[in-house]
Amino acid sequence: MAVLPLRYFPDDVLRVKTQPITAFDAELKRLVADMAETMYAEAGIGLAANQVGRSVRLLVMDVPRSNDDKTPNFKAMLNPEIVARDGSQNYEEGCLSFPGIQASVKRALNVTVRYHDPDGQTQEERLTGLDAVCLQHEMDHLDGITFVDYLSPLKRRLLLRDLKRNLIERGLVEEAAL
Secondary structure (H helix, E strand, O other): OOOOOOOOOOOHHHHOOOEOOOOOOHHHHHHHHHHHHHHHHOOOOEEEHHHHOOOEOEEEEEOOOOOOOOOOOEEEEEEEEEEEEEOOEEEEEEOOOOOOOEEEEEEOOEEEEEEEOOOOOEEEEEEEHHHHHHHHHHHHHHOOOOHHHHOOHHHHHHHHHHHHHHHHHOOOOOHHHO
8 A cells, every 4th residue: 555645736637527437456446545545644534536646436535433433434435426415514624635724615414325335336325414524525526626616706715825825835836836
């Protein structure tokens, strides 16, 4: 397993809709393992394949069940599709591709998702609360949408200014690259 380099906004790969996965092979399982290791190394709870430069419909997530329960809750979802949603919630979201930036985003409270596991088996489950938020956030990535796209133009401009400063201060990009 390996920690993969993250892609940061405004990298073009974050704006491209990803392609369905058709081969459920050892290479795919290696990518799932590498993405999991990357997510954990970066202290994230979710990661979409395009955040590590792979334009395929794959996401991994591990949302803690509670602050007290640190039992792993890892999921790898290939070709995920939300088949039902209801309710709404606002949640203060962050993103590994937007380090140091957070904003409140309105999402469905409950979602039912159908996906393939790494062995190619179809799964379906209902997620709620933070699990539902994480899934919707990562699925947006797979469609080339980022959480800042839900913000007003003014709020987006202010957050992107802060992001630029954060990326430069952390040495993640050169000023000329932005």
